[in-house]
Amino acid sequence: MGDEVWSLKEVCRTFDERMSHVVGHACVFCDRCSQRKPSLVLLTADAGQFFEVVKPHVAISAARRVFERCSRVSGKNCVTVLRGERRVAFLGGSCGHRLDRFVFSFSKLLLAFAACLLMSFCTLGDMVWRMTGLPIGGVVSKVASSFVLAVEEHDWALDIARRRRHGFSRRVHAWDFEVARARYVDDILWLSGRYCHAGLCRAVSLAYSVPFDIDACAAYVTWLDMELHLPDLSWRMKPSMWTLPPPWGAPKGYAHSFLCGRLQRWSEVRLSDDAWLTAATNLFLSFRDAGWPVRVIRAAVFKAGRLTRVKRDMLLTVLHVSFLH
Numbered sequence: 001m002g003d004e005v006w007s008l009k010e011v012c013r014t015f016d017e018r019m020s021h022v023v024g025h026a027c028v029f030c031d032r033c034s035q036r037k038p039s040l041v042l043l044t045a046d047a048g049q050f051f052e053v054v055k056p057h058v059a060i061s062a063a064r065r066v067f068e069r070c071s072r073v074s075g076k077n078c079v080t081v082l083r084g085e086r087r088v089a090f091l092g093g094s095c096g097h098r099l100d101r102f103v104f105s106f107s108k109l110l111l112a113f114a115a116c117l118l119m120s121f122c123t124l125g126d127m128v129w130r131m132t133g134l135p136i137g138g139v140v141s142k143v144a145s146s147f148v149l150a151v152e153e154h155d156w157a158l159d160i161a162r163r164r165r166h167g168f169s170r171r172v173h174a175w176d177f178e179v180a181r182a183r184y185v186d187d188i189l190w191l192s193g194r195y196c197h198a199g200l201c202r203a204v205s206l207a208y209s210v211p212f213d214i215d216a217c218a219a220y221v222t223w224l225d226m227e228l229h230l231p232d233l234s235w236r237m238k239p240s241m242w243t244l245p246p247p248w249g250a251p252k253g254y255a256h257s258f259l260c261g262r263l264q265r266w267s268e269v270r271l272s273d274d275a276w277l278t279a280a281t282n283l284f285l286s287f288r289d290a291g292w293p294v295r296v297i298r299a300a301v302f303k304a305g306r307l308t309r310v311k312r313d314m315l316l317t318v319l320h321v322s323f324l325h
Contacts, residue, residue: 079104
């Protein structure tokens with residue numbers, strides 16, 4: 001239900017699949033305004049004021065709809081969470097008491113969610129005041145945005161009559177074939193071959209009840225920690241210089257752990273060799289600027305697992321060049 005991608009690990013793979021439905025329907029004139037446009041148009045936006053403008057009763061109503069639909073589709077009315085070091089959960093289960101698991105009914109989850117949102121009084125010394133909007137920070141905030149935005153995305157995608165009233169879906173009926181969409185919390189990424197940037201901006205304002213801050217039209221967009229480039233639809237890491245601790249202020253094994261984390265993230269994004277080398281260069285320059293000796297970083301490269309010999313040689317070459325300058 002909705003456009004959300006839950007895991008950063010799955011973002012690129014999921015959006016690549018959704019893009020494949022859209023690319024084949026691309027055209028050079030906007031279906032809505034008939035103005036000439038690029039073959040593919042990208043849009044990114046974030047709901048920066050979401051928690052300030054959404055009221056608790058709206059989020060609770062959205063949560064109720066999600067639970068009801070989940071129960072109707074799955075035939076289950078509870079969630080089971082297993083005890084253990086790893087978080088394992090699944091729909092369904094028995095509400096009887098067992099030591100190896102917790103079982104939560106949908107009704108109790110809804111009540112707990114509502115209770116968290118309705119605790120709006122705060123104290124500081126002798127002062128007491130009441131907050132408006134939704135709480136910011138923590139798991140409950142992410143869940144609230146997921147419920148509210150998912151319901152609105154679901155309604156917009158299914159209501160073809162509403163879309164047509166505003167000039168959309170005249171030729172292609174399925175919204176999934178007109179616009180590829182992904183959302184992580186309250187950051188959205190849209191790609192369309194049918195509409196211009198202005199048309200997509202209008203669709204965002206119609207689909208969502210909360211205001212979104214939309215980035216300007218460009219040949220590439222920055223979303224989360226990545227960039228998506230047109231026209232080849234290639235992923236790259238967002239250019240950034242890392243603020244790293246000096247070697248004397250970092251725990252043992254820091255360079256190795258940090259490098260392995262970045263290598264894992266680059267593999268999830270499916271970077272091209274050029275984009276991969278650019279990301280590696282920025283990382284090694286950051287280590288250099290933080291005062292790390294090249295021998296420590298070289299040792300971290302040799303210790304890094306899941307690297308082919310070609311990729312390791314590429315890393316060592318980039319390392320050598322980065323520390324020369």
